[in-house]
Amino acid sequence: MSAHCLLxxxxxxxxxxxxxxxxxxxxxxxxxxxxxxxxxxxxxRHIRLTLSAKGIRTIDTIGIEAAVARIRARGEKI
Structure with a gap:
């Protein structure tokens, strides 16, 4: 597994x-x-993300829809 956080x-x-x-x-x-x-x-649908512990807490705060928008804005494919 790649050791970097998508978020x-x-x-x-x-x-x-x-x-x-x-x-x-x-x-x-x-x-x-x-x-x-x-x-x-x-x-x-379900999506599977590779996240750091801080990334998981960020999703708890801002929500999964906003987090996916941030990831896609950076050009990552989900």
């Missing part, structure tokens, strides 16, 4: 793990990505 655009961040002896090794900070299914009333 917020969150992607993995990159940095270093720093040990007790201060040696650095490369690591990746992944966002909390979930696959969630929503009922889209206007189209009469």
């Amino acid at each position: 917020t655009g969150r992607k993995p961040g990159f940095g270093n793990s720093v040990s007790h002896s201060h040696r650095r090794t490369a690591r990746r900070f992944d966002p909390n990505i979930q696959r969630k299914r929503y009922w889209l009333e206007s189209e009469g």
Whole structure:
């Protein structure tokens, strides 16, 4: 599964793990990505979105119809 959110655009961040002896090794900070299914009333079907935890909370606030409009405005296909 791709590690980016369709709504917020969150992607993995990159940095270093720093040990007790201060040696650095490369690591990746992944966002909390979930696959969630929503009922889209206007189209009469379910859609499955790949969202971050913040994206799920945003949909709870603005509603699925407004969220889908934002995603489609960015050019993503749903």
